[in-house]
Amino acid sequence: xxxxxxxxxxxxxxxxxxxARLYAAGAAADAAPAVCATTRRxxxxxxxxxxxxxxxxxxxxxxxxPAADLYTGGLFRASRQYAEAQVRxxxxxxxxxxxxxxxxxxxxxxLSMHERLRQPPVELARYQADVRAQLGLAIALTGAIRIEVHxxxxxxxxxxxxxxxPVESPLAGLTIGHRLRWYxxxxxx
Numbered sequence: 001x002x003x004x005x006x007x008x009x010x011x012x013x014x015x016x017x018x019x020a021r022l023y024a025a026g027a028a029a030d031a032a033p034a035v036c037a038t039t040r041r042x043x044x045x046x047x048x049x050x051x052x053x054x055x056x057x058x059x060x061x062x063x064x065x066p067a068a069d070l071y072t073g074g075l076f077r078a079s080r081q082y083a084e085a086q087v088r089x090x091x092x093x094x095x096x097x098x099x100x101x102x103x104x105x106x107x108x109x110x111l112s113m114h115e116r117l118r119q120p121p122v123e124l125a126r127y128q129a130d131v132r133a134q135l136g137l138a139i140a141l142t143g144a145i146r147i148e149v150h151x152x153x154x155x156x157x158x159x160x161x162x163x164x165x166p167v168e169s170p171l172a173g174l175t176i177g178h179r180l181r182w183y184x185x186x187x188x189x
Contacts, residue, residue, distance in 0.1 A: 050144035052090040053099070053159060054079040055151025060108040067092050068102035075176055078183035079150040085187075089142045093155050098127065099134035113154040132162045139165055 057076035061069060068080060071092070080102075083090035091099050095113045097106060116127060138144070147167045149156045156169045171179050 050088060050146055051138065051142050052083040052086060052088055052148045052150065053155075054083055054090060054092050055113070055149070055155040056092055056094045058112060062108060064105055064107040066102060067094070067097075067100045067104050067106050070106055070108065075179060078180055082150065082183050082186060089138075089144070091138055093131070093149075093151060093159065098131040099138060113152070113158070117154060117158075128158070128162060131158065135159070135163050139163075 054076065057071035057073035059071065059073035059076075061072055064070075071077075071080075091101055093113075094100050094106070095111045095116045096109045097104075100106065117124065119127075135147075139147075144165060146165055147159060147163055149159055149167055149169045150171060151169075153172075156167065156172065160167045171182060174182065
């Protein structure tokens with residue numbers, strides 16, 4: 001799973017140890033980075049997707065912090081709140097880092113998915129290969145049979161092209177305002 005000359009990561013941690021950063025309602029919040037949680041699969045929930053992926057956001061904190069706290073925009077915060085309430089593992093698809101766990105510590109950066117998709121083909125192919133490997137690891141760690149994506153169309157399209165499991169997008173076609181209302185309705189009920 002490791003590319004020649006490069007280490008793939010879900011954050012800044014080597015893939016072999018990333019299982020410790022699995023973020024699911026208390027599942028790994030206290031785990032040490034060297035402890036691997038790959039042997040414990042999270043139970044699938046009947047009729048629901050097993051893993052949620054949230055798209056990164058443009059507005060960011062000013063210093064390095066856990067990825068879940070780095071993105072500060074309203075839509076990301078609403079998506080994060082929804083993902084955390086589902087008590088399922090969730091990850092963030094970063095335009096720079098690929099798929100990262102919410103507890104992975106990262107620094108602010110300035111790259112959107114639209115900019116990523118306009119990069120030279122070799123760089124884009126390298127990023128996509130990293131995301132494909134990261135998805136494979138995340139699916140193996142969580143036992144996910146489906147992925148629910150809460151992000152814009154470029155993120156959804158990329159995950160659909162790279163994921164070995166079905167990808168669902170419950171907010172497809174909704175404007176930002178409608179997405180925020182969708183999250184607010186689920187928060188109330």
